[in-house]
Amino acid sequence: MSFSIADLFTQHFDEKFDLHEYYLNNQMVRVLRTIGYDRNYKKAIGQYLYDEDGNEYLDLLSGFGVFAMGRNHPTIIKALQETLTLELPSLVQMDVSLLSGLLAKEILATCPDNLEKMFFCNSGTEAVEAAIKFARYTTKRSRIVHCDHGYHGLTMGSLSLTGEHIFREGFGPLLPECTSVPFNDLAALEQALSNKDVAAFIVEPIQGKGVNIPDDNYLPEVERLCKKYGTLFVADEIQTGIGRTGKFWAIEHWGVKPDMILMAKALSGGFIPVGGVAMTTHIMDTVFNRMDRAVVHGSTFSKNNMAMAAGLSALHVVHEEKLVENSAKVGEDIIATINAMAPKYEFLKEARGKGSMIAIEFQSPKSLGLKAAWAMLEAANKGLFCQMILIPLFKEHRVLAQVAGHGMNVVKFLPPLTLTQKDRDWIVNSVEKTIADTHNVTGSIWTLGKNLAGHALKNKK
DSSP: OOOOHHHHHHGGGGGGHHHHHHHSSSHHHHHHHHOOOOOEEEEEEEEEEEEOOEEEESSSHHHHHTTTTBBTTTTHHHHHHHHHHOOOOOSSSOOOOHHHHHHHHHTTSSOOOOOOOEESSSSHHEEEHHHHHHHHHTTOEEHHHHEOOOOOOOHHHHHHTTTHHHHHTTTTTSSSSEEEEETHHHHHHHHHTSSSEEEEEOOSBBBBTTOOOTTTTTHHHHHHHHHHHEEEEEETTTTTTTTTTSSSSSGGTTTTOOOOOEGGGGTTSSSSEEEEEEEHHHHHHHHHSSSGTSSSSSOOOTTHHHHHHHHHHHHHHHHHHHHHHHHHEEEEEEEEHEEEEOOOEOTTEEEEEEEEEEEEEEEEOOSHHHHHHHHHHHHHHHTHHHHHHHHHHHHHHHHEOOSSSTTOOOEEEEEOTTTTTHHHHHHHHHHHOOOOHTTTTTHHHHHOOOHHHHHHHHOOH
C-alpha cells in the first residue's frame, strides 16, 4: 500500500483536537475551545487561512512571525521541491555544504559591515545559546546581562535571560550569573557593566513582549557602553529581523553595529526550522581557534540542504517583492490610522510599533460606567480586557491576533509582510468596530467580558 500524506489528512481531518487532547498538550486544546478558536483550517495561502467551510481569515500572527513572506509561498515551495529532487549530499558532516556558504554570503550582505561570519543552527533559542557560549569564550567572562520583560527562548540558557515569570516558574535553578536590567535604562546598564566582568549584553532592539520601543539614543549608547567596558553587544533580532520592522534589521533604525545578530523565525519562510548568528571575525576566530576546536559547538541538523534552500529562496522573495518596503508603508499607515481613533474611544491609549510589528495598548477610562467595567475585568485577571478585543476580532471579523504578553492590556499584530490595501482596511475597520462595541457596557461584548471574568476567578480558586 502506498503512503500518502494527502490521504491521511483527508481521513483524519476531524480528529486533530481529539488527537492533541489524548497524545499532546490537552491544556492547549482546552484554551482553544474555551475562547472559541477551535477551527478546522483546511488551506493557507499568503496572509489568509481558510476553514472547512471556506471562510477566509486574516492571519496577524503569522506563526509568531515565521511566515513573514506569507504561508506556502510558491517560490519557496519550488526551491524545496527542486532541492528534494536533486539528490544532493546533505549533512555529510566530514564536509562543508555549498548552500550554507551561499546563504551565509547572502545574509552577511544585509548586515553591518563589522559582521563577517555566520553560524547556523535550528532555532532562535539555539542562536541565543550559541551567543552565550561564544561571548563567554571570547571575553573569558561569565556574566550575561539582559533586560526585564525580554524574551529570548525556552531552553535553559535562553530561559535564564527571559524575563517573563510564567515561563521560568518551576524550572530553576537556571543559568547562574545572569543579571537583568530595566529596558531603556542606560544608567542601570552602565552600573551592571562597570565591573568589567560582563561577557555580553543581549537585547531585543524592540521588545516582543509588549512591543516596547527604546528611546532614540538607547541603542547607540548601548553600543558605546559595551565598547567602553569590554562587553559584547548582542542584538536579538529573532523576531524583529528580516523586514519585520520596516528595515531589514531593526538595528538599522538606530544605526548601530552589534558584535552579534541573532536570527531565526522568518529566515526560512516558515517551512524548515533554521536559526543563525552573524558575528565578527574576531568572535569566530576566537571560538574556533584551532583545528581540534573545529567542532566545539554545532548542531547535527544545522546547515541541512532543505533549511539552506528555504533560507536562500526566502531572502530572494523579500528582495524581489520589496517586502521590507511594504512592511514599513502598510505598518505605518495602520499605526497612524488607529492612533487617530484615540480621541473617540476612552479605552484606546495608543498604537505603536515599527513596520509590521504593531501593538495596540488599552487603558482605564475616565467615565464612571466604563471605569467600573474595566475594574471588574482587572480584578479578575490583569490584562483580561484584551480578550474582549481579540475574541470578537476573531469570531466576528475573522482576524487572528494575540495578546502581547502576560498581564498587560496590549494586543499585538505580527502579520506577514505581504499585507495589501484590502488587508489594511480589513484590520482598521475591524479594530474600530470592536473597540466601539466595548464602549457600550450594556452590549453583548460585555456579556463576554463577564463570562471571561467568571472563568478567570474560577481558575484562581
